[in-house]
Amino acid sequence: MRVMVLVKATEDSEKGFFPTPETNEMMEAMGRFNDELRSAGILLDADGLKPSSLGKRVAFDGPGRTVIDGPFAETRELVAGFWLWDVKDMDEAVAWVKRCPNPMPGPSEIEIRPLYEMADLQ
Template sequence: MRFMVLVKATKDSEAGVPPDEKLITEMMKFNEELAKAGVLLAAEGLHASSKGARVRFSGTKRTVIDGPFAETKELVAGFWLWEVKSREEAIEWVKRCPNPMPGESEIEIRQVIEMTDMGPGLTPELKQQEEHLRAVVESRRS
């Protein structure tokens, strides 16, 4: 099972305050543990929402909204993508994580939808197309 593990933004992360050396060191050690355990698939921090944009969809209309975005509790400051056996295992890994922000912070854990979760709308042709796309993406990593 794959899980997206989301580090929620804080006022400091939205203000562009970088982590100190101690936190970077702790996070690197934690990421190394994840990698050695075969759990880590990806890990990245994100710039503040002031450097981002949102695209709002309404039927066929698209509206671009430039950051910053007001509600920091709804923003993501970084993420991991993990492969684990269960939601409980993902929770246990998060509980071992250093606090990603000074003071209070929050990490959200969300299971990634796999193609097998798509139901009858996933025809054999669409499944084949998705497998082809994954192969193309994987070949570009090599």
């Protein structure tokens, strides 16, 4: 079962990444966690996203397309980073997320979403 594990954005992550002793320590802890995921054969891909102020959205309405420049409202609904994992089931994904170091300096959330597989679409 493949899942996308979404690190939700915070006000801090929307300000951008600035190396400090605290962020460097956090990145080292996350690097060790990613190494564990790799060793367990779970990690397929992972990365962090730049703030939404550097992003764009494209809104679709029939044949029309409208480009919307960031930043986007509702920071708590944005994504700051992701992993793509191949796990046995959702329980295994939850167990791994519980082992994850806090990805942000303050309170944060991680969302786990299963991907559609070909068998789901038949």
